[in-house]
Amino acid sequence: MSARGIRRVAMLSAHTSPLDQPGTGDAGGMNVYVLELSRQLAAHGVEVEVFTRATSRHLPPVVDAGDGIRVHHVAAGPFEGLTKDELPSQLCAFVRDVLRVEARHDPGYFDLVHSHYWLSGQVGTVLRERWGVPLVHSMHTMAKVKNAALASNDRPEPVGRVAGEEEIVRFADRLIANTAEERRELIDLYDADPSAVAVVHPGVDLGVFTGSVPDDEPPLIVFAGRIQPLKAPDVVLRASALIDVPHRVAIIGGPSGSGLDRPTELTDLARDLGIADRVEFVRPVTQAELAQWYSRAAVVCVPSHNESFGLVAIEAQACGTPVVAAAVGGLTTAVADGVTGTLVDGHDPADYAAAIRPYLADAAFRREAGAKAVHHAESFGWDVTAERTLDVYAAALRDRAVARKESR
Template sequence: MKIALISEHASPLATLGSIDSGGQNVYVAYVARELAQAGHTVDVFTRRDSPELPPVVYFGRNVRVIPVPAGPACFIPKESLLPHMEEFSDNMVTCCARARPYDVIHANFFMSGIAAQRMRDEYGSPFVITFHALGKVRRLHQGSADGFPASRVDIEEMLVASADRIVAECPQDRDDLVNLYDARLDDVDVVPCGVETTELGPGSRHLRKEFGIGDDEFVVLQLGRLVPRKGIDNVIRGVAALEREDGITAKLLVVGGESDNPDPALTPEIGRLQAIAEAEGVADRVIFTGRRPRTALRDFYCAADVFVTTPWYEPFGITPLEAMACGCPVIGASVGGIKHTVVDGVTGYLVPPHDPSALADRLARVRVNPARARMFGRAGIRRVCSAFTWQHVAASLESVYHSLQPQPEIRFDERMARL
């Protein structure tokens, strides 16, 4: 098949860990590569956010990234991109005018859905959409802090009604689409995110030396985008409660940000979290590392005794799977995709998202029972390899795409032969 992936704000070329670079970037990059590995031709359309980008970037065999002009060629927060989506759609249509139509168009995020629907109108290609996050759910959890325009929900409702197929990332995502957006259950396929197990797996703890951490110290890891909804303040308070309530001291590594060196001026969330750590009396035990390339993430997962992620809400969440792939126990918030990927009491623990005491309790259990922690780690590896590799994801998406392709008519003599 000839496949178009649209991801207007989350380019596979972006540096991960910055404010708008996270799980969706990873998803698009690995889905594109795996579909190409399976023999398909894949074009990824994303917004041109730098004047230095060429018209086409060859991302791998049979994969091209096509930066589409839409607004100024610089970073624009995704909350401010909607006014540029008409230009994005127009330029996509122009770009594709001389090419063979795509067999399927897969939009990622609601704004990409606008372009996908326009492409279907122009060329007749069916379109699939993965929302990655839903406006009604985001508003429920973020309230007035949600910076997207109110029209987002109207656009999402229109796309749910018009898309040829909808891909939900977890059962909670499917339920939200059905219950909040009136999606037809038969139109929704659940296909999770994945992990590249050739890049992530068990390894040594040598990274501890870089941060002056001893082999016998208890290390908690938080890794990902540094934005308030990720609940990193809850992790800091949980580490403080662990010391107050259980007498256990832990070092917390916080990986992410807008720069390689942690800088509150460039990443305001770092300054807010540093103030919380100071108020909780654990400032000397919370280490902000700055952002790190994907090639370095395995070392962080392997250096930690436990990975913690307690966002307010999470449409899916790739980092818990990455930690599990490395054999690291996971304590996650019982929300969204995390409660689907992390099996409570088997690969780690699930806790409420705003409960430092509950988090401290589970941290203590991991610390005092190393044998159970190792058991969690082994179970996590098995779970990832059995259901959450990018190969599994691409194969499931292939099935969705194939279901939308025209079926060849069977001639009368062929029908008779079958009888």
């Protein structure tokens, strides 16, 4: 049991497992978030049971993912071939199996529910009522925000998601926002109660993302993330074509979302731009391997159209590598503009080329920014994230206790 009296949390990550490899499919920063937060909560004495949809018949029903962490693979719909857009139709089956797990134990087995992304939030609203426990929800991304900053060749989020998110905001006892900007968006766009929205920054594993190695020559630009229009990897390639300093580019990740519709788009683009000889496409890698790529890079580029936070930016900075990123969402918090990297308004490749070039051309300049980046990233450890999340849990439990007392 934690110092705050919290024994056990049901962590919901319905559409993607924290055990999946980030960087492809639906696996990304949220996977890292759920797993790392769970590890830190367990270190604080809180048992965490994560519920995620089984995507293979060969997955064991329960996996011990570390001391105090269990991952339940819930059977809900076809194991393979089900897209994220098709998952809402399977949420009833998901709820049923989560309820079955809880029913094997005495009442009050879980102290609260923490759901991640709107699909899990829909499940969380049911569990909240059934178990009589608080619901804490993390949006990670929001439909209204994504649709307002949609890439030209991307698909808008469906109206059903918007309605689902609005319902979660009404029912959740607490909402966790990654940044102050996300908190404002929840209040302004979703009419969230300001007193119910807490800002808790995601973290970075400072034991994995650390140190640096000598700069590669020619200098290296790294993009890491899912290959889809939202993440704008094409901007990195187009910017590279405009930079006159000798350099190389590594695009690390796999296709996801609408990017699955055009699996050869980036390789075709590199060829058409005449830069195929300087570009390396790398399949998703482990966290330790990713840290090595960051450390070798002269600069990491994050030109996303929207990011609720941008873990890639913090991870890269923890490795001593400056970041050039879009001035959107949580990236404006993750990157200290003009200190640890450069923020760029819009998505014009010429602007990114201008921002990236100094880091390639001037080794002393990038080393100075990299040293400041390490210091900046040190304040984003997962232990701090867990402490602040536990404070949110405790506040939700106190409110629920007061409400019960007043209803008697």
